[in-house]
Amino acid sequence: MMKVAEKIGMKVEARIRGARMVDGEYYDAIKMGFYEKGGKSYIFFNGQEEVKRKMKARFFFILQMKL
Known part of the structure; x- marks a missing residue:
């Protein structure tokens, strides 16, 4: 999801x-x-990345927009 x-x-x-x-x-x-x-709207991505030595990623996300 971070790549997107x-x-x-x-x-x-x-x-x-x-x-x-x-x-x-x-x-x-x-x-x-x-x-x-x-600067009228701000969009942010809130993700979580699994912390491991191999850095395998697992993501949960929320996409929000403020006007």
């Missing part, structure tokens, strides 16, 4: 390491976003 967000122009704005625990495993919280022209 990057392709539409979103950038990582924050990464909070080990912020959440799901099924006994820690996940990073990743915040991605961009402003449209004129």
